Amino acid sequence: MSQIVKCEICGHVYNKRYLQIHLRRAHGQPRGAASHVSSESEAIQQILSLAERLSDEGRKRLLERLSAVTEKDS
Numbered sequence: 001m002s003q004i005v006k007c008e009i010c011g012h013v014y015n016k017r018y019l020q021i022h023l024r025r026a027h028g029q030p031r032g033a034a035s036h037v038s039s040e041s042e043a044i045q046q047i048l049s050l051a052e053r054l055s056d057e058g059r060k061r062l063l064e065r066l067s068a069v070t071e072k073d074s
Helices: 016-027 040-052 058-074
Strands: 005-008 014-017
Touching: 005 016, 014 016
Parallel strands: none
Antiparallel strands: 005 014
């Protein structure tokens, strides 16, 4: 049975079996790239690199989601 998952980068919904292919093709993310981050500063650099590729609307949505996350932590 297929499982539906959401892409953490663009928010689109995909079959779990297809998600890794989508990430690699649409976002240039090689398999397991998120697990290769060895420090917080590297993670921030990757996030900034991805954010630079977003449209203005995408950046706006990203900032809204980041604000929501920081409000939860407060």
